[in-house]
Amino acid sequence: MRNQKIIALAGVTVLAAALAACGGGDDGGSGGDGKTLDVLIGANTQYPEEFQAWQKSISDKFKAQTGATVKFEQFASANDELTKIQTSVVAGSGPDVxxxxxxxxxxxxxxxxxVKMGDSEWQKIGGKDKFNPATLGISGPDENNLVGIPWVSRPFVMAYNTDLLKAAGIDKPATTWDELRDQAKKMTHGDQYGLAVAYKDNFDPWKFVWGMSVQAGNPLVDGKTAKLQDPTVQKAYETYFGWLTTDKIVxxxxxxxxxxQALASFAKGKTGYFALTTSTATNSLEQGAVKGKWAFALLPTVPPGATSRPANGVEAASILSGDNLLVADYSKNKDLAFQYVKLVTDPDVQLDYYQKFGNLPANASALQTLSSDQRLGPVTEAAKKSVAxxxxxxxxxxxxxxxxxxxxxxxxxxxxSLSAQQIDSRIATAQKSAQSSLDRAK
Amino acid sequence: MTTELLDQRNRRNRRNRRKEPRVKRAERKNRGVTERQRPLWLLTPGGLLMVLVILVPLALALWISLTDLDQYTLRRWIQAPFIGLDNYVESFDAGLLHSIWISVSFALIATAATVPIGIAAAVVTQNKYRGRGLVRAVFLIPYVLPSFVVATVWRTMLQPDGIVNSVLGSEGSLWLSGSRSYWTLILVEIWAAWPFIYLMALAALQSVDHEVHEASAVDGVTWWPKLTHVILPYLRGPVLLACLLATLNHINNFTLPFVLFGAPAPDNVNVMPMLVYVTSFQGLRFGLSAAMAVVSLIIILIPLFVYLRAVRLDVHEEGGRK
Known part of the structure; x- marks a missing residue:
């Protein structure tokens, strides 16, 4: 019996030790040989193999420069990423970048x-000046509290079918939302539609509403006050839903x-405009029936119901979209982390990344070299006219x-059919939730 | 001593009356080992794991539900401000009751619908016939498919221009938004979950003694009275247990509504797991979502407890009452 007790005690000890070991530990150290830098990065489902190859090439370059290896960790969705941030923040350990x-x-x-970026930190990555100034717009609440280092831009633009526009006698794409509606009406007949919009997308709808409202002079948040119950927001929703219910151009x-799905529909060549896309759609479009018959255009920057922007309206061609790099405060490899950031924001690596995956450089000089590309012109312009x-x-x-x-x-x-009252009551719910969230903001 | 042990002992005693002195000695020895010197310390590893995996997180969840833990306090989560029951009060304002209603009604309807399907399928595959193995395998397909796959396939089929609408001739009908989404969720859940009832019912059918079938045949019972008066009573215990487990599975199912409808979900399918998920991982209100989870747990536990006490599940005829 005594033996059994000893064995059981040993079992319990082993179990406890195993569980304790699950806690893991940091690699430690501050850079150089034998160190590992942990980088959390979004998975690329469109080009998974090329993405693996890119990671390998970056890892090799980094090893040659610093002697340290980069370990890439991928997340599948924004929610996964948030969960990872949450667990790492609580545990005080996890990815460095x-x-x-x-x-x-x-x-x-x-x-x-x-890590908040001070002068010395910016210096380590080659200076703040190397970035397209617009991309710094969402790096922090103000100049002195920047945490995000711009990495890539994915500004939103429209795509249009050059043949269909020409056939309808339209010589240049719309620059106001009203013009867009009118042009789309001209192209809608039979099984052909003027506009492709992804109403069921979980990320698209708010971008339209935000854009139209900002252009009409309402940034939706004013200090600690939510301004969703506002005629500009109402008008934005009415326009956005109206394309389907009243204008019947979708x-x-x-x-x-x-x-x-909206992209796939546009790629079939039977739709005039695709309202919201990025340069990453290029390959899909080139493989569709629309191949060689499409171009990018800036999204309209004049609010619905107007022919010019009001005085307080902002020329927002897109939300400031893309990825920032953040260095974790708990990281024991901060110097290495900044060396990594420097490497991937240098012009040649940025351009290589664009060639492979269609994400625009955040690096100003790299972006400049792309502006000569005619097809990409509107996209680089959108990058400069992006608003945070x-x-x-x-x-x-x-x-x-x-x-x-x-x-x-x-x-x-x-x-x-969707009445103004229905929209109104749903906006009221949104306003309540937005305001309660702002009240909690610290 | 439990009735179960008493029954067993009585049966043994009757069978082995002639060998009574030896049996008595053995029994005394057995009873001594099993009751007085039970090596309870052998439970330590399992008990330790239970504490680590279940009790500690539960206690943490209870604690978090009393604090104002959100994105701003996450970094020093141990010091998150204690706010008492505020989160519980707020959770009722944030649509928790609506979600509980949706979850519970959805789970009950799904269970009620899967039971006849599962039992019918079990009865159909009980007797031997050519191809029975294949039919049994096919019946299990929905059960072995991952929930994610099931939801993705159904989501594709239920698009406004998808195959379901073209077969029904109802082009443009919305299955994944609005009031119909509730019935979509139930339909897909039924499709994915009925084989569980089928498996449990089949297992129960297999345990029906051969003599029962023979006796029915000797008495000349036709198939319907045999089914309703002889076979189905055998299924009562296992199927009730299956109902209980299935209902809990339905209530806790997160993957299916999340993949089918995405987040934010339509109000009609904003089930409890979705509400807790969105509050936690999109709204980043961990304290509030923990309170919601605790309320949900209590609300599910009450009827569950009452139900368990009332039916006193008989899983096996010889298993006795528990």
């Missing part, structure tokens, strides 16, 4: 877990489309609330 989407940067900033099936969404930890909630208005409106949209 995070590639974070621009709209998630305020949320990451609000955790206070990332395929009714679009109530079920996510962005890739409000920098508040409440933004993810506000975004969610704006999207929710569209999500709950889909059944009415499918029926083909």
């Amino acid at each position: 995070y590639a974070v989407g621009t709209t998630m940067t305020p949320t990451a900033y609000s955790t206070g877990a990332f 395929d009714p099936a679009a109530v079920g489309w996510t962005n890739p 969404t409000p920098f508040t930890g409440a933004w993810s909630d506000i975004q969610l609330a704006l999207t929710n208005v569209a999500v709950q409106s889909l059944p009415d949209l499918a029926k083909g």
